[in-house]
Amino acid sequence: MNVLRLNTGLRTPSFCSSASKNSESETQHQKQHLPSYTEVEKLSAGLASDDKARLAVVNAFTYSPEQLLSKYLVRRIIGFGSNGVVLAALLNMQTPVAIKIIYKRKQRHSKPCPDVEALKHLNALNCPGALKYIDDWQDAFHFYLVTELFGSDWLASSPVISNTAPLFPVTFTTPNHRIANGAAEANTMISLPFFAGSCDLWAWAVLHRTHAWESSGHNHSLLPIVPIKEIIKQTASALAGMHSRGFYHGDVKLENILIQSIGGGVAIRLADFGHTQHISLGFDKYGTREISPPEMLWDSPYKMQELDGRCIDVFALGMMLYRLLNQSGKLPRAAKSVNAGMVGYHDLLKINGGLYPFGGLDDTDVEDLLMLNSMCMVDPNQRITMEQIEKSSWLQNIC
CATH class of the missing domain: 3.30.200.20 (Phosphorylase Kinase; domain 1)
Known part of the structure; x- marks a missing residue:
């Protein structure tokens, strides 16, 4: 060797x-x-x-x-x-x-x-x-x-x-x-x-997409919706606990969710708290630029000191949900244009009636899309809260 x-x-x-x-x-x-x-x-x-x-x-x-x-x-x-x-x-x-x-x-x-x-x-x-x-x-x-x-x-x-x-x-x-x-x-x-690391949600998704691709005869790599809901519910519950105590995580993404097989299901832990702050300290930037929300764009009507990191965590969790629902596991195409400065806050408001312009979800059920849209509304005041996600009808049959 x-x-x-x-x-x-x-x-x-x-x-x-x-x-x-x-x-x-x-x-x-x-x-x-x-x-x-x-x-x-x-x-x-x-x-x-x-x-x-x-x-x-x-x-x-x-x-x-x-x-x-x-x-x-x-x-x-x-x-x-x-x-x-x-x-x-x-x-x-x-x-x-x-x-x-x-x-x-x-x-x-x-x-x-x-x-x-x-x-x-x-x-x-x-x-x-x-x-x-x-x-x-x-x-x-x-x-x-x-x-x-x-x-x-x-x-x-x-x-x-x-x-x-x-x-x-x-x-x-x-x-x-x-x-x-x-x-x-x-x-x-x-x-x-x-080892390079394989205990996070990104690795879990890679494994299950590979299995879906092989078992479907190379027809699709969609992840099953039930475990996705289990993961979102547990993550939302953990984040809701932080939010109720006045803290936001500051970098919610696949790579910062550790996931473990337990019995017939899974359990998660939040990791990487380098951007976590109490809401009383204000807000300066989100941990990963690619998942930063519209209210942080250059033409946003919101001032940085006015932003609530808990609401931004909700948007980031929505982006995480999109990556789990999408076959490619990548962020939406619109995110590239937004991060490149080609699309501003007011542009996003006009493009899709206040909904974030997701694409690549043709095989997604209407209820899944409704939840995704409610988490990623362009206007942060229109977004669902983490506690509402946890208690939503979308997750009512998930333990």
Whole structure:
């Protein structure tokens, strides 16, 4: 098997082996050996997202050894993206957890991590559907968020999807580190399987579209409506819980919904709270530009400070529903024109009588279209609320 060995080009900290050294001098010694944030930025600049993830993992083990080599047993890399990389691990050798390594941005290098702070607060408020918070810390380069490990490996369960094999594993040698009894443990060679991630709603949709395509003799790739309704109801319920407590998610999309097979159905968890805010703090931007609503367009009559993020979550959930109803799984064509600045708010009002101009839904039932339209009205004041979605007749027979 080919193995990619990474050399970070950074000096690793010298963890003292003498138990007589006090913790303050050890901390100072480690700080003297930490590269600057600018050095790390230069090193990762231009790297592909998977190589940036590899570098992050190596640095994580180097600069957070007490957690990653003592408290948690890291088993594999289960996903990565533009904001970080996720590890599957065991807490105290028995409890499965996910450790999210979040890249520090220059503008928030010395500030608390929004994702961490939001999830801790939502857990304190007992918000249903949010991932369970377990732990967090930070080092010179990253924030770390430990949560419950949630989600089925959807792509790995399909024999017709070929991209489920792990990428080249990350293999590296850890530095000496101090363990709980004060002794120093020898350098350790670690090799972690590296998967691109397949536990979110996007992966679930890919699996089921592939199955529909194969089982229909390549006639269609439509997803079944019952599980779509189950997913929308659970997601709406989780978001309604946030909204009732005065918070909006800020980035509702397929990739931020984790989904797990339970018995004969599925369960979801909301993830990625980096754009979550309380409505009292106002609104500045939505997490993903492609799903930003019409009221954020350049000619909108609404001012940014007047916008309610909860209403924008509803529009984003509607866009998510469209992707599940549409055979291609893509956003509507109109979204491209809107995001390119070719269509404005007033244009959208005129095009379809106040309804967002969806296309590609010729095989969709009228009731499904009515729900979609009610979620994505161009005028935000005309949209249904998240609580109304959850309690709608469209979902009345869904558990």
